[in-house]
Amino acid sequence: MLPGSDKRRKVAVLGLGYVGLPLAVAMCEAGHRVAGFDVDAGRLCDIVAGRTGLVDLDHDALARALKRGDLVVTGEPGDLAACEVYLVCVPTPLRDGVPNLSMVLAAVDTVAETLAPGDLVVLESTTWPGTTEEVVAPRLRERTALVAGTDVRLVFSPERIDPGNREYPLARIPKLVGGVTRADGEFAAEFYGTFIDTVHLVSGAAEAELAKILENTFRHVNLALVNELATMYSGTSIDLREAIDAAATKPFGFLPFHPGPGVGGHCIPVDPMYLTRQTRRSGRCLRLVETAELINIGMSTHVVDRVTGLLNSVRMPVRGSRIVLLGAGYKPDVADSRESSAFPIMDRLHQLGAYIRWHDPLLGSVDKGPPGSRVADLDRSLLASADLVLLHTPHAEYVGSELLPAARLTLDAHGALRSRRLPNVHGL
Ligand SMILES: NC(=O)c1ccc[n+]([C@@H]2O[C@H](COP(=O)([O-])OP(=O)(O)OC[C@H]3O[C@@H](n4cnc5c(N)ncnc54)[C@H](O)[C@@H]3O)[C@@H](O)[C@H]2O)c1
Known part of the structure; x- marks a missing residue:
């Protein structure tokens, strides 16, 4: 529980999926009050009934938060009126191979309905570097006339959870925070520090966006390397997996990655494309990352x-x-x-x-x-x-x-x- 009531916040979480719901529960456990907003009415019913489909979620904590009323789930934008912090945790998928921010924009429009001067807005969804300043800030201004960095606080803070990883639950994964101004970043860092063990503040939102996409692109490219090697040594007498384990005995300069039938999930196969497609729009090309995509899809x-x-x-x-x-x-x-x-x-x-x-x-x-x-x-x-x-x-x-x-x-x-x-x- 937070020591001072002045640190307790009324928080809106937009998008109650893999990212948003565990965050909402963790914040309630730390003493914040959370309004969880989702456009999927079925999802809201499932959450209330405890059917979350999330293996790592602390279901007892969810039930406690709902029972105490610290967590309210809703599909009504008006229920976010009293909130002072807004966390946007909606999907950032590819549509026909192209990054699609329509759900981020829809969520930002929902935030705009109740946003007030001094409030903090955080984008947690993974996206290309520049989105917070170039897409979210103008949208908020268009909808509310409030200016990010002056009237309201605006920050990017990527979610870095690894579903199924019991060694690193949410609170133990250092949180990256980058604001459109230093002051916005510092404000958000203090807020996250109330329920995350370590917060790492970077100089701007774009650095936090790039850091997140770099992490996942790093995995993607290294998986492509071992996947391509797997196709090369397939059916031969050379045991690639033994070679990877052998290389991993080197105590520095090597990280083991293991081949598989494809790279799945919402993050590793998708996030690098947010980088490559955006780079293509500027007339340039990230050749290594695009080649990794082809290898992994293949x-x-x-x-x-x-x-x-x-x-x-x-x-x-x-x-x-x-x-x-x-x-x-x-x-x-x-x-x-x-x-x-x-x-x-x-x-x-x-x-x-x-x-x-x-x-x-x-x-x-x-x-x-x-x-x-x-x-x-x-x-x-x-x-x-x-x-x-x-x-x-x-x-x-x-x-x-x-x-x-x-x-x-x-x-x-x-x-x-x-x-x-x-x-x-x-x-x-
Ligand atoms: N799943 C992961 O392991 C993971 C890890 C790190 C980062 N991320 C990133 O976090 C973001 C969210 O991913 P997720 O896995 O939680 O997605 P998810 O599909 O599990 O959940 C997203 C939720 O947002 C809701 N939603 C859609 N549009 C909405 C709107 N306009 N307003 C409110 N709610 C809306 C959906 O109904 C859904 O319940 C993505 O950008 C993803 O890349 C995911």
Whole structure:
């Protein structure tokens, strides 16, 4: 609880998803009062019923905050009237491969309805460097006549959470803050310091925006490097994963990245495109980052080729083969299928005439994959009757499963079964 009541704020969180809801709960735990706003009425009902779909969320803390009234969830912009801090946590997707800020602009318009002089507005959504000053500030001025940095405080502070990472919960991840003025940044840094252990203030909003996109582009490019190496050494006697582990024994100058069937989630495959597409608009090109995009997107084609090759090795055409895909989320032990390579892989194999079945114990209902291909339960007969099992996302439940040895041929896309030394298991 905050020591001085003067530090307690009335905070509006716009967008109650992976980013916004945990933030709202953490702020309530620290003594702030939060109005959570979302345009999705179904999402609001689910939150009140405790059905958040967020594995890392402290559900007891959510229930406490709702019960005490410290957290109110709403779809009414007018309910944000008493707020003095506004956190914008809405999606920044690509539409037809182009960055799309329509949800940020819609959320900023909602903020504008109740914004008052002296209030703090923070953009948390990932976007290209320059967005806060060049897009958000003019929009606020147009809608309210309030000038960022003079009448209201405006800041960019990227969310850096890693869903499923129990070692680094929200409060332990240092928060970057950059304001359109130094004073705005300092004000926001003090606010975040009430519920985040470490706050790092940078000189401007654009530096904070670039820092966030640099972090994710760094991962994207390094994943492309190991993914390309995986295609190079696929099916050879050289063990790339062992080489990566060996290189990682160097105590400096190397960070290990591991190949996989594709780069998924809402961040790593999307954020670098905010950088590359914006750079293209200025007539220039980030060649390394664009090449990384091509390599990572191409991994699903590599997986399909590998499946086809493995079936071929047992004299079986892909057409008419029975393939079971395990794990369709974009990463292990997370209930999120956004940008997961599982679906393009299944769609392509289906087009080639394979008979697909897929299983994921964590995902809720998803409108993806070949029609009727999802199975609710995993049993020995399903695996034993498959011509090939593709372990796409190695949820913990699969990695130790006693059912896996029943499979005749397995493609282990993440190398998760290596230590089990099962027969007929192949890598990427
Ligand atoms: N998910 C992550 O792990 C992660 C990590 C770091 C940064 N980010 C970034 O954070 C931002 C939010 O991502 P997310 O994963 O929380 O998205 P999400 O899809 O989980 O949640 C976003 C929520 O915003 C709501 N919304 C959409 N338009 C709105 C509007 N105009 N007003 C109010 N609510 C609105 C949606 O209904 C949804 O509930 C993105 O820019 C993303 O890149 C995400």
